Amino acid sequence: MKLHRNTLLTAAAIVLVLYVVTLIVGLPAWAAIVLIVVLLVLLAVVWKQPEERRPVVAPAPPVGQSVVLPDREPVFSGPPSRTVADVRLPSASPDFQFSFSAVVQWSTVLSGARHADLGAVAVDALLERARALTATQQVTEESLNQHRLAAVLGEPALDEKGQVRSWATEVRLRLPDADQKHLHHLATLHRREQTTLLERRMEQDKRAYLKNDVFATPGSAAVWWLVNHPGEVETALGLLDTLAELSAAANDLPVRHQAADTTKRGKPTRPELDFDTAVDHLLEGPGTDPQSDGHKDKQVRKAPTDDPQPGSYREQFFSD
Numbered sequence: 001m002k003l004h005r006n007t008l009l010t011a012a013a014i015v016l017v018l019y020v021v022t023l024i025v026g027l028p029a030w031a032a033i034v035l036i037v038v039l040l041v042l043l044a045v046v047w048k049q050p051e052e053r054r055p056v057v058a059p060a061p062p063v064g065q066s067v068v069l070p071d072r073e074p075v076f077s078g079p080p081s082r083t084v085a086d087v088r089l090p091s092a093s094p095d096f097q098f099s100f101s102a103v104v105q106w107s108t109v110l111s112g113a114r115h116a117d118l119g120a121v122a123v124d125a126l127l128e129r130a131r132a133l134t135a136t137q138q139v140t141e142e143s144l145n146q147h148r149l150a151a152v153l154g155e156p157a158l159d160e161k162g163q164v165r166s167w168a169t170e171v172r173l174r175l176p177d178a179d180q181k182h183l184h185h186l187a188t189l190h191r192r193e194q195t196t197l198l199e200r201r202m203e204q205d206k207r208a209y210l211k212n213d214v215f216a217t218p219g220s221a222a223v224w225w226l227v228n229h230p231g232e233v234e235t236a237l238g239l240l241d242t243l244a245e246l247s248a249a250a251n252d253l254p255v256r257h258q259a260a261d262t263t264k265r266g267k268p269t270r271p272e273l274d275f276d277t278a279v280d281h282l283l284e285g286p287g288t289d290p291q292s293d294g295h296k297d298k299q300v301r302k303a304p305t306d307d308p309q310p311g312s313y314r315e316q317f318f319s320d
Contacts, residue, residue, distance in 0.1 A: 125159035
């Protein structure tokens with residue numbers, strides 16, 4: 001804080017006047033000092049002024065030397081760009097198309113006669129590059145396709161006529177919502193079909209195993225039953241007829257075995273009747289003409305006898 005010369009003179013005059021007054025009035029010295037200090041503080045507050053800043057003068061350069069000014073920071077202006085959104089691009093599947101969006105940027109190459117709309121040339125060249133790439137991509141690899149497309153289109157490339165060099169940023173590649181739902185439905189049906197085919201194949205393998213291996217013969221059926229029921233030999237013996245019938249049914253054959261009590265004997269043939277007659281004549285004793293008439297033969301076969309031997313011989317020849 002600085003005080004002007006007039007301010008200092010005014011303060012000195014006030015101090016002198018106050019000192020004279022205190023001497024005339026007869027005030028104590030300390031009272032005069034306090035009064036003088038208070039007046040000086042008030043005077044300082046009233047007359048306070050801000051400090052004036054002196055301009056800093058740079059030293060003048062020596063005569064004969066040039067002044068080098070610092071370079072200004074360059075102002076960068078980005079390349080021209082154009083946004084494309086929801087452009088349909090083909091995929092590897094003819095039933096689905098991708099939706100493509102990106103910011104296309106380009107830079108001019110030729111300095112002579114140029115196209116009237118270089119932005120359209122850049123967009124068309126970039127879409128041709130994107131179409132060639134998406135036409136070989138599967139719709140089931142959406143995220144992978146987007147990353148691959150962004151990596152390829154991010155590299156600047158010339159158009160066919162070499163007028164502009166274009167590239168893309170903020171690349172997005174996706175399937176429309178309707179196509180996404182349809183693809184999910186097809187995937188569900190495909191998984192269901194694969195499951196059905198696998199279950200059918202397992203069933204066919206099991207049926208072939210039972211027919212060609214387990215029930216190929218009654219013996220193989222019995223062995224299979226014993227393997228699954230070890231130690232139950234007596235039970236297996238009781239199931240032989242059942243296993244034989246199952247084996248015959250599995251191979252489309254008639255029943256090979258029947259129980260003894262269900263077997264029916266057919267009518268005796270002519271050789272069996274002749275053999276029966278010969279046995280009867282043999283049992284009656286010598287002197288009997290085996291070539292007697294048929295009426296006597298019938299009476300001899302039908303005559304009752306108490307001898308148990310004929311019945312025993314018949315049982316030897318005709319027993320089951």
